[in-house]
Amino acid sequence: MTKKKNAVLGTVKYIVTILFAIIFASPLILVFINSFKTKGEISTSALALPETLNLDNYITIITESNFVSSFLTSIFTVVVTTSLTVLVSAITGYALARWQSKLSRIIMLTIMTTLFVPFQVYMVSLIVIVRKIGLVGNLFGLILVYLALGMPVPIFLCRSYCVGMPKELEEAAIIDGCSRFTMLYKIILPLMRPILATVAVLNALWVWGEFLVAFLVYGNGKPMTLPLSQQYFYGSYSNQWNLILANFVISSIPIILFYVLMQKNIVKGIAAGAVKG
Amino acid sequence: MKKKRKESLFYFCLLLPAIVLFILFFIIPVVQSFLLSFTDSYGMKSTYDFIWLDNYKEAFSDKTFTQTISNTLCYTLIAVVAGNLVSIILAFLLDSKLKGKNFFRTIFFVPNTMSLLVVGYIWYFVYTKFVPEVTKALTDTSVAVLGNKSLVILALAIVGIWNTAGYYMVIYIAGLQSISEDLIEAARIDGAGTFKTIWYIKLPILAPTIMTCLILSVAAHMKVFELPYTMTSGGPVGASSTMVYKIYTTAFGAGRNGYAAAQSIILFLIIGGISLILNFIMKKKEERLS
Structure with missing residues (x-):
């Protein structure tokens, strides 16, 4: 029964x-x-199947638009931002876990505050400042802002991870005459590898698709990142949905593949971030 | 003593990059935002006067702004309640031994990997090409969802749910997996069916996770910008203009930085207020349980 x-x-x-x-x-x-239809086919019906399987839209995107250059720009931006984020959050998280001082407490408090004050709240004055430093329209300026905005949760995760790491290994290394920086590089960072992988994957996912910060800080800078180029493309090819959709398909495939490959890390990271946040 | 100082210097060096970044890109802008909200700062002009609460007074008497508050709250309410419901259902479905579990999880998560900008454009296509065509075929009238004042917020909320359901699903699955097998087994032996186990055992244990997801998703949906930006430009007649979209047009369209800063502070107070209330409820619940 x-x-x-x-x-x-x-x-x-x-x-x-x-x-x-x-x-x-x-x-x-x-x-x-x-994305396989012609412009005419889409305007008659969005539901019907394409009459022939033509790849013209895709060929146009790759050969005639700035897709390839913005694709490479996005990859560059992600690689640099994520590497810097991993490095900064690893050393900061480690120091916060090991150093009991007033400064550590102030930084922890600042990190907690960032979790409750979203970027949108201070974006107006942030842009004023970025403009003053002369970083508007500068790719490295954008990377710097990404680094600053993206690091609080990673620092938090790294700190919790380091709190759970045994201190004996470090002490032994120091007694053996190892300098602190060598010890950090040779012992601590390799030990932190699992959490750093999680941090890297989540950060890369965010940077790859981020639009608002890029739009405000980088604006019309060249070469464009992928979301910026998609906005530009949409604006200049309005109503040519065949090309716009083909653009979306090829630019989404890498990130979907990335998710499928990194699924375990992403899932772990989201769950850990939710508990900590 | 000397060793101690060397140690402090080492840690200070490690913290330095983060300190500089926090000061430059967080503390200064936040403080300045607060100050700017009391001024008449305009565009690139570097001088401004303090007009104190005038911006706030203007905000609350400005219908185009107060409308964005109710739009955003309405959007957030739909997206948070319905979205979390969908995520919980998906988590329950995929937590069990289901064939092709990973494949399904991927399908539900993929919308979350895509850029919000692309998500907006894709749904603009769905709402302006697909939906009218289907309604035309079924009822002989083509419905323009995005042009309809009373439907547009719901339409955007559906997109918000589509985009984030997979994300919260992952958190709920993690929560479900932390429930011990023994507990479920004990309930089964006591004669509890699937639904009774869910209602009396799994959901109560999941309560803290639900609260976390509520707080996270309120904060996330209150910040919605890309969806009105790509799909409606806030229209028709401001019916889909959200707070961040309004802040964006006030600051970067009209150049009124001071007024936009005041709007941002109001946004912050609303998000902070809701989060505090939710936190308070959670604490109360925990006290009662322990």
């Missing part, structure tokens, strides 16, 4: 899951199908 009931329940569960999956995937499927 219960076995039968369980089987029915299992089937219902499966059907509901599939329904949800269809609802969630349908906008993406719609985009995917329409």
Whole structure:
């Protein structure tokens, strides 16, 4: 009796899951199908399948737009920002975990405050400051702002991780005459590798798709990052949905692949961040 | 003594980059935001006068601004309540032994990996091409969701849910996995069915996770900018203008930095207020349980 009931329940569960999956995937499927159509086909019907499987839209995107250059710019931005974020949050988190001082407490308090004061609240004066330093429209300026905005949660995660690390190894290394910086580089950072991987993956995911900060700080700077180029592309090719959608498809594929490959780290990071935040 | 000082210097060196970044890109802007909100600072002009509470007075009598408060609250309410409900359901579905569990998780999470800008454009396409075509075929009238004053916030909230459901699902799954198997087994032996186990055991244990997700998602949805920016430009007649979108147009469109700063402080007070209330409720609940 219960076995039968369980089987029915299992089937219902499966059907509901599939329904949800269809609802969630349908906008993406719609985009995917329409990215193979011609402009005329889309304006007659967004639902119909393309008559022929033509790759013209994709070829146009790759050869005629600045897709390739902004793709590379985004990769560069992500690599530099994420490396810096990992480095800064690792050393800061380590120092905060080991050094009991007034300064450490003040920094911890600042980090807690950043979690409650979103960027949108101070974006107006932040831009005024960035403008004053002369970093507007500068890719390194953007990277610096990303680093500053993205580091609080990583520092938090690194600190908690270091608190749980045994001190004996460090003490032994110091007694053996190892300098502190060598010890940090040779012993601490390798020990922190799991949490640093999590931090890196989450940071890369954020930087890759970030639009508002890039838009305000970097603006019309060249070469554009991918979201900025997509905005520009949308503006200059308005109504050419065939090209716009093809652009979205090729620029989303790398990040989806990245998610599939890094799934474990992402899931772990989100869960840890939620508990800490 | 000397060793101690050397140690402090070492740690100070490690903290220095973070300190500089925090001062430059957090503390100064936040303080300046607060100060600017009492001034008539305008565009690139470097001089300004203090007009004290005039910006705040203007904000509360400015219908185009107060409207964005109610729009944002309405958007957030729908997106938070319905969104968390969807995320919890998805977590329950995918926590069990389901064939192709990872495949489904990927489908629900993919919208969260995409840039919000792209999400906005994609849904603009859905709402302006797909929805009218379907409604035309079914009812003979094509519905323009984004042009409809009473539907537009709901339409944006659906996009917000689509974008974030997978994220909170991941947190809920983590919460569910921390429930011990023994507890579930004991409930089953006592004769509790699937739904009773969910209602009387899993959900109460999940309560802190639910609170965390509520606080996180309130903060996230209150900040919505990209969706009105890409899909409606705040229209029709301001019906979908959100607070951050309004702050953006006030500061970077009209150049009124002082007024925009005051609007930002109001946004902060609202987000902070809601978070405090939720935190308070959570603390109360925990006290009652312990």
